Amino acid sequence: MAALRYLSRRSLGASFFVLRTFYIHAIRSLVDYSAICLTGLTPPVSQSLEVIQNDALRVMLGAPRWTRVVNLRMEGGLPSLARRIALRVVLITLQLVQCRPHLPVSALLKQLMCRQPAQAPQRDWARNTAAIVHGLGAAENLSQDPDSPFPGYAESPPWDPPLFHIFGPSEAKPRSSFPALLCQEGLSRVATLALPDSAVYFTDGSVSSDGSAGAAFVSDQLVESWRLSQGVSAFQAELAAILGALRHAHHHHRHRVIIHTDSLSSLQRLRFFSLRDNIFLLTAIYTFASLLVRRGADIILHWLPGHVGIRGNELADGAARAACSLPDITFPLRPGPSHLICTLNATIGRQSIEDHRLWVTEGSRSATWYAIATSYSLLSPPPSTPNYLLVRLRRLRLGFPGYRQIIGAEPDPCTHCLASSMEPLIHYLLHCPATTMLRPQPATALARSGDDLWMPLEVKECAPLNILLQTVRDYPPPQ
Ligand SMILES: [Zn+2]
Known part of the structure; x- marks a missing residue:
């Protein structure tokens, strides 16, 4: 501390x-x-x-x-x-x-x-x-059954060569490059890798805003897609698409398998294999990959920039999105821990707001002020805003009484207009000539509320964040 x-x-x-x-x-x-x-x-x-x-x-x-x-x-x-x-x-x-x-x-x-x-x-x-x-x-x-390995999975001995040849991006931060350059680089790698007798797959996974998920691969004229279980993460959807491609290559006896994916996290996970979660999905990928490798196949996993106009990637992306709205689940998969973490975080956030609302219903003046002034939305100032300005702005959001109010002493006169008020913060927001720009025009609009506690709402609706910051910078609120 x-x-x-x-x-x-x-x-x-x-x-x-x-x-x-x-x-x-x-x-x-x-x-x-x-x-x-x-x-x-x-x-x-x-x-x-x-x-x-x-x-x-x-x-x-x-x-x-x-x-x-x-x-x-x-x-x-x-x-x-x-x-x-x-x-x-x-x-x-x-x-x-x-x-x-x-x-x-x-x-x-x-x-x-x-x-x-x-x-x-x-x-x-x-x-x-x-x-x-x-x-x-x-x-x-x-209380669900544990996430068990795929039937038939056997861990490879450490001296075995890696199952995949993995090609990642050439730069540490590929997303910061220009899309046209990324597209050019991706297309040239796709062309270099595509030797005769290769099965080339473009894979993608998608999760929509309502939590439904889909995965797909595109290979020549073939498009295969699945709707995954509700609540599956984007990472799991990408892995499911890679699994789908490997399973297809295994059943069709391909000897050189090239999988293009735009999921860097999937490639990193497959490169540094560990079974701390998604055990079924990862062991299924390893099982099909090792079956292919034992038959003499080469498996190449290649990272491709997403959404830069590469045709195979765009087709896979479209198919995965479309699969989200299929009527039935065609690829059942247990949602990973990230789904539970999101659900629990949402529950904790809801409970915290309920705790606060309890104080509002019990008549706490500062809790009511906060609820009205913020509507429980977080402050999102520009990153360059100095901390002392944020502290002053929070004075308006938190609505705590001044020190002299707490001890019951005569309050100091306003530092801007020298007026005396028993409620310095309300004077600052509602009556002080220094803060006119915070109030609705014409000023009579405030009269309709009749209750001082509605005042932060009026100010919030009328003064955008930049005006508020400018006002608290030039005319600090009372402490
Ligand atoms: Zn004043």
């Missing part, structure tokens, strides 16, 4: 995003690492952990000690540590149960998850873990 405070000094120029990254990686990672051990904490100990995160949020956001904690969490985009621990516990349990099902601890956890969960934390980490998994609604995901 001392390091975080030091970094937050204005002279060092660390932005909110730098401070947040430092907190997540240097401080919260300790909680992530020990999440399983923290499941049985008593409420006072658990609360003392939350205090550390609350302090860190205040430092990061430049907010005073009396800012409401739920507002800080929403503004910093961080859930409470209790929710974070729950998320980590589910992910660790998933990894254990799915990837190491033979361990005694995995069997114990699966057994406990079939029972009614404990209501209160106990002195037993396994029962607490099972209760947390139930609480986040993830028990069903964990």
Whole structure:
């Protein structure tokens, strides 16, 4: 925490995003690492952990000690540590149960998850873990059969030559090159690799916005495509397309197989083989590849830039997109851990907003202010915005009272117009002549609300971000 405070000094120029990254990686990672051990904490100990995160949020956001904690969490985009621990516990349990099902601890956890969960934390980490998994609604995901290897898969001995010849991009950051250059380079590689008696495949996978997924390959005049199970990731869809091509090459006795894909992550995964997830999919690819290699085939995997106008890639892309809307699943595949992580993150985000809404319904003035002023959307300023301006802008979003209001003293007069007001922030936004550009014109439009708490909404609707930043730079809000 001392390091975080030091970094937050204005002279060092660390932005909110730098401070947040430092907190997540240097401080919260300790909680992530020990999440399983923290499941049985008593409420006072658990609360003392939350205090550390609350302090860190205040430092990061430049907010005073009396800012409401739920507002800080929403503004910093961080859930409470209790929710974070729950998320980590589910992910660790998933990894254990799915990837190491033979361990005694995995069997114990699966057994406990079939029972009614404990209501209160106990002195037993396994029962607490099972209760947390139930609480986040993830028990069903964990009780599925483990992700087993493809039938007939046998691990190659380490002295065997690699199954694939892999050709990646010529540059470290291919996406930063011009599309025309990428297209030219891709086409010249396609032409160089295409020797006689080669089976050439262009593969692609696609995931649509509603979570449906498709995979396809194109080879000469042949187009094959599959609709994959709902929730499959883009990475899995790309691997499924490569598997489809290898399976086709195996059944049609091809001796030189060239697969062009635009998925760099798939090629990297196949180059540095490891079975930590997607076990069925990866072992199926290796099984078909080794069957082809044993028959004397050469398998070449080539990275091709996507969406630069290479015909085979465009055709495969179109076929994979079209496959997303097929009526039936033709390639069942279990969604990988990334799907569960997305679902859990969405659940945690929803729960955090519910926590905040609870304060709004209980009549908290600052929580209501925050909900109206932000509509729970994150601040997205231009990257070059100095941190001190963001701190001033957050003063308007967080809506905390001034120090003199807190101690019940006579407030200082406005530094811009010398007017005196019991509500300095409301005076600043609603009446101060220095901030006229924030208010709707004509000014009478504000009269219709009648309630001061609607004021941030009026300002938010009328003043775009650049005007707000300019105003807080020239006329700082009251503290
Ligand atoms: Zn004023």
